[in-house]
Amino acid sequence: MPEPKYRMAIVGTGGIATAHAQALREHNGRALLVAAVDVDPDRVRAFAKTWEVPWVYPNVTELLQDAQVDVVHLCTPPSSHAPLALECLRAGVTVLVEKPPTLSLAELDMLAAASRETGAHLATVLQHRFGAGAVRLREMAAAGHLGRSLLATCATQWYRDDAYFDVPWRGRWETEGGGPTMGHGIHQFDLLLSVLGPWESVAAVAARRARHVETEDVSMALVTFADGTVASVVNSVVSPRQTSVLRFDFEYATIELEHLYGYTDANWTVTAAPGHSVVESRWAASLTETMSGHAGQLAAVFDALDEGVPPPVTLVDTRRTLEFIAALYASAFTGERIQSGQIGPDSPFAQRMNGTGTPWQAVTTR
Structure with missing residues (x-):
């Protein structure tokens, strides 16, 4: 069986992260969950054990410095979405962010500018x-x-x-x-x-x-x-x-x-x-x-990445x-x-x- 093509990380291991981990497991031939990030060390270790995630980190900065990941799933509270997504985009890593993607249009436009500069993409989780x-x-x-x-x-x-x-x-x-x-x-x-x-x-x-x-x-x-x-x-x-x-x-x-x-x-x-x-x-x-659920959107995301086009829901759609x-x-x-x-x-x-x-x-x- 060939190695999964995309290496994924989940940032924020609260309730919604479980839906992301389950969806990734349904696509285990295309992607592999290699890292989890949370400021709560007990929670991230428990999540990693449940979902067999090999690496854990206390913050996104250490994740990006150490791990080679293709896509970061942002499952953190809304106010952290923009700064964390910006850090990922500047590192050239594509971001899949939970709703609401940002707190304002100004924040979203800032992320769109970063995406244009680096070529990394941002997609919003709107699975329905x-x-x-x-x-x-x-x-x-x-x-x-x-x-x-x-x-x-x-x-x-x-x-x-x-x-x-x-x-x-x-x-x-x-x-x-x-x-x-x-x-x-x-x-x-x-x-x-x-x-x-x-x-x-x-x-x-x-x-x-x-x-x-x-x-x-x-x-x-x-x-x-x-x-x-x-x-x-x-x-x-x-x-x-x-x-x-x-x-x-x-x-x-x-x-x-x-x-x-x-x-x-x-x-x-x-x-x-x-x-x-x-x-x-x-x-x-x-x-x-x-x-309907996260697995359906992930299938579309992987198809888009395979084709070298922005994954859905794109920044244009999100805006x-x-x-x-x-x-x-x-x-x-x-x-x-x-x-x-x-x-x-x-x-x-x-x-x-x-x-x-x-x-x-x-x-x-x-």
Whole structure:
């Protein structure tokens, strides 16, 4: 059996790192997990033992000085993403970063500049793009099998109690970058954007309804797209019945997805418009039982690296999604409808997602 082509390191060995390690194990013919990094020596040693990782390091600097790695998985808290990714990119190492990739557009643009200078890539983990149903939906839409896109709805209605926010970096602008808009709903509306393409304008509201945090705990947006599609987006961490729902109303069919943290083809439904039953048969022709997840995105990442092209989700794709988040906050906190491209480098909403400030008083203690 040939040696795996790519040598991987995981930085940050908390909960999400397990998903990365499991996904890498599913690709053990293409990649090998050779190093783990964490500031907590007991945690990183336990992680390395569980996943048979040969080398452990206390920080990224020592990793890059000592180990020959091709890709670093950043699984650390959000505020550390930009500085750690910058260090990796300057060392010529490609980065796969968990969401949110950065706390601001300014940080993302800084990383994009570093990527251009060194040739190393940065990709964001937005794994729901790569589930079989999402791939099929984009292919059918691009082929014209669904007709024109007309209307879409997107809802991430989750529940996180007060204890969830006892983790010091959660619920704070300086360390998490935002509330459910930034850290929870991003998976669903990123999938929405991947299907519908460029967005044109956002009119939004955000509120702090129940949680004792600095950030919002709910947000809602009305969005227009370049092709004329109109959509609504809801993000919440105060909803006891949790669900993640996407609905696309095309000319020839309604395509719906309802799940929570991951989906298979069984979570999708297709309702054809009268006279267009062929849509249902086309959809059913390639059904699988594969769960959406990190392994699916890793397959696409390795394919891209094999071809010498930027791995998905690229910096261009990531920026479209992060700009949407910034526009949602800007609209919510200024009362204006925000156009694509309106948030320039000098905008306070390019520097931080709460921009000019929230309408509620910031909570500084708990």
